[in-house]
Amino acid sequence: xxxxxxxxxxxxxxxxxxxxxxxxxxxxxxxxxxxxxxxxxxxxxxxxxxxxxxxxxxxxxxxxxxxxxxxxxxxxxxxxxxxxxxxxxxxxxxxxxxxxxxxxxxxxxxxxxxxxxxxxxxxxxxxxxxxxxxxxxxxxxxxxxxxxxxxxxxxxxxxxxxxxxxxxxxxxxxxxxxxxxxxxxxxxxxxxxxxxxxxxxxxxxxxxxxxxxx
Numbered sequence: 001x002x003x004x005x006x007x008x009x010x011x012x013x014x015x016x017x018x019x020x021x022x023x024x025x026x027x028x029x030x031x032x033x034x035x036x037x038x039x040x041x042x043x044x045x046x047x048x049x050x051x052x053x054x055x056x057x058x059x060x061x062x063x064x065x066x067x068x069x070x071x072x073x074x075x076x077x078x079x080x081x082x083x084x085x086x087x088x089x090x091x092x093x094x095x096x097x098x099x100x101x102x103x104x105x106x107x108x109x110x111x112x113x114x115x116x117x118x119x120x121x122x123x124x125x126x127x128x129x130x131x132x133x134x135x136x137x138x139x140x141x142x143x144x145x146x147x148x149x150x151x152x153x154x155x156x157x158x159x160x161x162x163x164x165x166x167x168x169x170x171x172x173x174x175x176x177x178x179x180x181x182x183x184x185x186x187x188x189x190x191x192x193x194x195x196x197x198x199x200x201x202x203x204x205x206x207x208x209x210x211x212x213x214x
Contacts, residue, residue, distance in 0.1 A: 009156055010044035011037075016057050016096055023092065024064040031166050032067050035136055037157040039063045043132030045149060046141070047124060054124035058102055062109035062129045065089035070174025080181040081174050086110035114185050137167060168193065 011017060025033055040063035047054045068074075068088050069081030077084050086107040093103055109126040112119050119130040134140035142150075160166060172194040175182055182188040183201045191198040 009041050009153065010048065010056060011040070011060060012056055014057060017060055020061050020064050020092070024068065027068060027073070028071055029170070031160050031163065032070065032170060034157040034159070035163075035167065036064050036067060038136045038153050038159070039066065039129065039132040041132070041153045041157070042135040042141075042145070043128035045145065045153075046131050046135075047128045049144075052124045052128070054128060055102070055105075058106050059109075059125045059128055061089055061093060062106045062113075062125060063132060065092070065106075066110045066113050066129060066133065067170070067174075070170050074174070075177060078178050078181070080111075080185075081178075082111050082114055114187060116186075 024036060028036070040060050043059055043063060044054075044056065046052075047059075065085045065088055067081075067085060069077070069079075069084030074081065074084045079087075086109075089110050090103050090107045093106060098106075105123050105125050108122065109119070109129040112122075112126060113130045113133050116130075120127045131141065135142065135145075168190060171187065171190040175187055175191060176195065179188075179191055179198060180201075182191055188198075188200050192200060
């Protein structure tokens with residue numbers, strides 16, 4: 001895509017943007033890369049439509065890194081994949097002189113993007129990342145975008161055939177080696193869907209089975 005086409009989607013032409021794009025393009029599959037780019041577009045479009053003030057570079061970086069924890073480089077990690085992504089984004093940005101406050105915003109955006117009910121009350125970049133991810137994966141707020149907007153984003157960053165099944169597979173392969181990290185999120189739905197032997201943790205059983213006498 002040329003610079004004008006990228007700018008039309010809200011993606012600025014800066015060294016940081018180019019470096020982030022190259023790093024993620026070299027690290028992720030086409031499916032995850034295109035998904036991450038679309039997440040940014042949905043988030044930025046939402047922010048612009050609502051008149052929100054947000055840092056485009058921070059939102060773009062968070063969107064690009066939000067699913068890197070699902071990739072093979074973290075196949076031995078026992079952290080939540082969201083935390084792996086948050087740490088990677090923060091470490092990447094440190095060399096660009098980003099302030100500690102902005103580093104924390106990006107970290108929170110990535111770490112909380114699968115945690116509903118909280119990001120929308122935080123910094124705009126955090127809220128918009130979760131909103132963009134929800135739009136691309138689950139179709140949340142789908143009707144708030146015009147046909148033209150949706151077509152432009154998907155033309156730029158194609159939504160692969162069978163994307164729905166593909167993203168579920170990507171989630172599963174990124175989390176199957178650390179099933180305990182899905183507790184308290186909807187990520188356990190993925191493991192339960194893909195693995196009939198997966199056992200969910202029941203919080204009521206945890207409470208009733210604790211060491212407290214009453």
